[in-house]
Amino acid sequence: MTTPVIEARGLVKAYAGDRRALDNASFTIQPGRIVGLIGPNGAGKTTALKAILGLTPFEGELNVLGRDPRRQRDDLMQDVCFIADVAVLPKWLRVRNALDFVAGVHPKFKRERAEEFLRKTDIRLESRVRELSRGMVTQLHLALILAIDARLLVLDEPTLGLDLLYRRAFYDTLLNDYFDEQRAILVTTHQIEEIENILTDVMFIQHGRIVLDTPVEALAERFVQLVAAPARLADARALQPFYEREVFGRTALIYDGVEPARLAGMGELRTPSLADLFVARMQGAAK
Amino acid sequence: MITLMRRELWEHRGLWIAPLVTAALIVLATVLGSSQSGAMTISMQGHDFLQSLTADRQTKFFMVFVAAMMVPQLVVALVVVFFYLLDSLYSERKDRSILFWKSMPVSDAATVGSKALVALVLVPLWVWLLSLLVSALAFAGIAMKLSGTPYALLGTWHTGAWLAVQGLLLSNLLVAALWYAPIAAALLFLSAFARRAVFLWAMVPPVLVMFVEQVAFGTERFADFLQYRFIGFFNSLGFLTNRPKLEGADAQIGMITTMAGKLSALPQLANVDLWLGLAAAAALGYGAIRLRRYRDDT
Numbered sequence: 001m002t003t004p005v006i007e008a009r010g011l012v013k014a015y016a017g018d019r020r021a022l023d024n025a026s027f028t029i030q031p032g033r034i035v036g037l038i039g040p041n042g043a044g045k046t047t048a049l050k051a052i053l054g055l056t057p058f059e060g061e062l063n064v065l066g067r068d069p070r071r072q073r074d075d076l077m078q079d080v081c082f083i084a085d086v087a088v089l090p091k092w093l094r095v096r097n098a099l100d101f102v103a104g105v106h107p108k109f110k111r112e113r114a115e116e117f118l119r120k121t122d123i124r125l126e127s128r129v130r131e132l133s134r135g136m137v138t139q140l141h142l143a144l145i146l147a148i149d150a151r152l153l154v155l156d157e158p159t160l161g162l163d164l165l166y167r168r169a170f171y172d173t174l175l176n177d178y179f180d181e182q183r184a185i186l187v188t189t190h191q192i193e194e195i196e197n198i199l200t201d202v203m204f205i206q207h208g209r210i211v212l213d214t215p216v217e218a219l220a221e222r223f224v225q226l227v228a229a230p231a232r233l234a235d236a237r238a239l240q241p242f243y244e245r246e247v248f249g250r251t252a253l254i255y256d257g258v259e260p261a262r263l264a265g266m267g268e269l270r271t272p273s274l275a276d277l278f279v280a281r282m283q284g285a286a287k
Numbered sequence: 288m289i290t291l292m293r294r295e296l297w298e299h300r301g302l303w304i305a306p307l308v309t310a311a312l313i314v315l316a317t318v319l320g321s322s323q324s325g326a327m328t329i330s331m332q333g334h335d336f337l338q339s340l341t342a343d344r345q346t347k348f349f350m351v352f353v354a355a356m357m358v359p360q361l362v363v364a365l366v367v368v369f370f371y372l373l374d375s376l377y378s379e380r381k382d383r384s385i386l387f388w389k390s391m392p393v394s395d396a397a398t399v400g401s402k403a404l405v406a407l408v409l410v411p412l413w414v415w416l417l418s419l420l421v422s423a424l425a426f427a428g429i430a431m432k433l434s435g436t437p438y439a440l441l442g443t444w445h446t447g448a449w450l451a452v453q454g455l456l457l458s459n460l461l462v463a464a465l466w467y468a469p470i471a472a473a474l475l476f477l478s479a480f481a482r483r484a485v486f487l488w489a490m491v492p493p494v495l496v497m498f499v500e501q502v503a504f505g506t507e508r509f510a511d512f513l514q515y516r517f518i519g520f521f522n523s524l525g526f527l528t529n530r531p532k533l534e535g536a537d538a539q540i541g542m543i544t545t546m547a548g549k550l551s552a553l554p555q556l557a558n559v560d561l562w563l564g565l566a567a568a569a570a571l572g573y574g575a576i577r578l579r580r581y582r583d584d585t
Contacts, residue, residue: 055389057581074394082390090298090384097297104290105391141387 003066004028005152005184006052011060013047013208021047022058023208029201031151032181036195037188038274039205040282045188048205049156052186053082065151078108081150083141085160091130095123095140102144114147117177135166142170146178153178155187159194167191171198196274204281212281224260225272226253232266239263243280254280291393291401292409299371302410309363310417313356317428345440346448347547349426353452354550356425357418364414368406372474375402376579377485385579395579399475399572406471407464415457422449452550459552466520466555469564472571479578516564520555 006029013022021044029035039045050056054069054076062069067076089098095118103111118125121139129137138158145153153174159167175198179185189195202219204212214222228236228251237244239262241253254272255263263269272280296302376399379385388398430442474489481488497510555561 053389055386074392077390077392080390082386084383084386084390088383088386090379090382090387092298094297097294101290101294102391104293105393107392 002031004063005031005033005065006186007061007063008048008052009061011048011051011058011062013044013051013056013058020044020208022051022060024060025205025208025210027203027210027213029184029186031184033200034179034185034187034198035201035203036192036199036274037186037203037205038192038278039188043205044208045205046156047208049082049154049186049188053077053080053154078106079151080154081145081148081152082154083138083145083156083158085157089129089137089141091128093129094125095127095129095132096125098129098140098144099125102148106148108149109144110147110149112147114143117143117146135162138162138166138170142173146173151183153183153185155185155189157189158187159189159191167194171195174198192275192278193273199274202274204278206282212277219274219277220271222257223272223277224255224258224263225270225276226255226263226267227251227270228253228267236263236266243283252276288397288401288404291397292405295371295375295402295405296409299367299374301367302371302405303413305367306360306364306410306414306417309360310421313359313421314424314428317425344544345443346445347544348441349443349445350448350452350547350550351543352426353422353449354456356422357414357456360414360417360421364410368410368471369474372402372406372471373478373485373489376475376478376575377481380582395576399479399576399579402475403468403471403572407468411460411464415453415460418456419453422453455550459550462552462555462561463520465565466561468568469571470516472568472575475575476571476578479575479582515560519560520552 006027008028009026011022011025012020014020023044025044025048037045037048047056047058051058051062052064052069054073057070064076065079069076093101099111099114102109102114118140121136121143123132123136123140123143129140132140159170162170171194174185187195187199196216199216201215202212203210226236226241227247230250233251236251236253239255239258241255241258243254245252250267254276260269379388426442426444430444433442477488478485493509493513497507497513500506500509
């Protein structure tokens, strides 16, 4: 049994006037996993990340790499890396000084590794962040992160505003040069389709609650989508799909925990994509 | 801590450039400036002046001159440091770079501390180092012009006195750092506190308090308090006290030589207000650290 990287029990973050960004959220993240935390705007994704990073006070039990982010944040940050989104590297910072700074404050930073990565890009050491394109700023941030021997990487919309080439390269680099069995990555993004293939686990968050928490392998066993033959629609509905929608005049239904064999003959069966499932969960639950 | 302080100088290059430029301007002014201007002011006093100028008084004259060379740089540094402190914990939230700084294993106490150290120790030390050079170069410039005039005596260099004054200035800067610590901490606190318009936060409330006090009680205690906190340090050095208009060169030179005797700020360490101020600085600094720790508006 490995020690979890993150263990959260009953996280609550309440704001004035009964609004809760986190409402009794519980989850566990093991090493060697890439977890997507997915939810609509305002569902509590960023608040959850901030709680993990010790950036915001909250109630509940939270253990990150054996430490409480509320009380042991400075120590914890030696083993945690964080990319918020591309905008957070200060514009006045020179690339060379960014390396100097991290080398000066982070005991687990290997400067040579960051420089090696930067050599493969068009980024020059004398440039300032304001002179770099958004994609290059992300590359620079990635170079800094890759050179830190951390155990948890937290990504909050890391590829926001980047073009497809940079987005693809970003995740490829993470998988090839960073990720291994000892490390965990927690990522939030709206671009679900793009990270679907790299995730090992997904968590859906809605109104501050975790409404789905499952390994990606288990999705195919648990969820099934049926595009119903019109004649069998009533039968299909009788098996209690939790979501249905019209596609090109036909009805697509999504089931949770229904044996595919029972749906046989009612239409086309397939595993719903993560995006389908997300929409189904969010809208289905709202009904 | 060294890295954190270097970071401050990368961001706020004005902290070291502005005093450097001022220093260069002072030297330039004394070397290139109208060669008579210095001598002119003195010669208005005429013969009278030269008679009153004994060797001992000349040394003291020299000391005051050396000390005064630092004043323009100090004023510039104060202005730069004021804006630096107000900006330091504010703009990092505004451009959200705080999320990057906070992704590093650096405590909020170390971050806030590094900014206070830059403002209260690093910049004053830099000004002092510059003034070593400036006072020597500027004096050389003036001495060159005075040589051959009746005032050549004023151009005499005193290595011992020069070292003594520089030592005094260094100790004064350290005492001043203690005296101004509460103001620096208050600026840091505001910088961490303001959600927007940090400059207005620094200016409007004090003015408002002064205004209300004036209207409600007809008093100016708060204004006096601020004035004391801001320039009380120099008052006791004999720079800004309301000096009577003195007649005659003898009295005027006498005043300057008295100033030479008051150059040290060390006696201020006995002022209980300095230590009360430090306690306030500690409280405000702690407040700034707490605010940076949990302020969540990015």
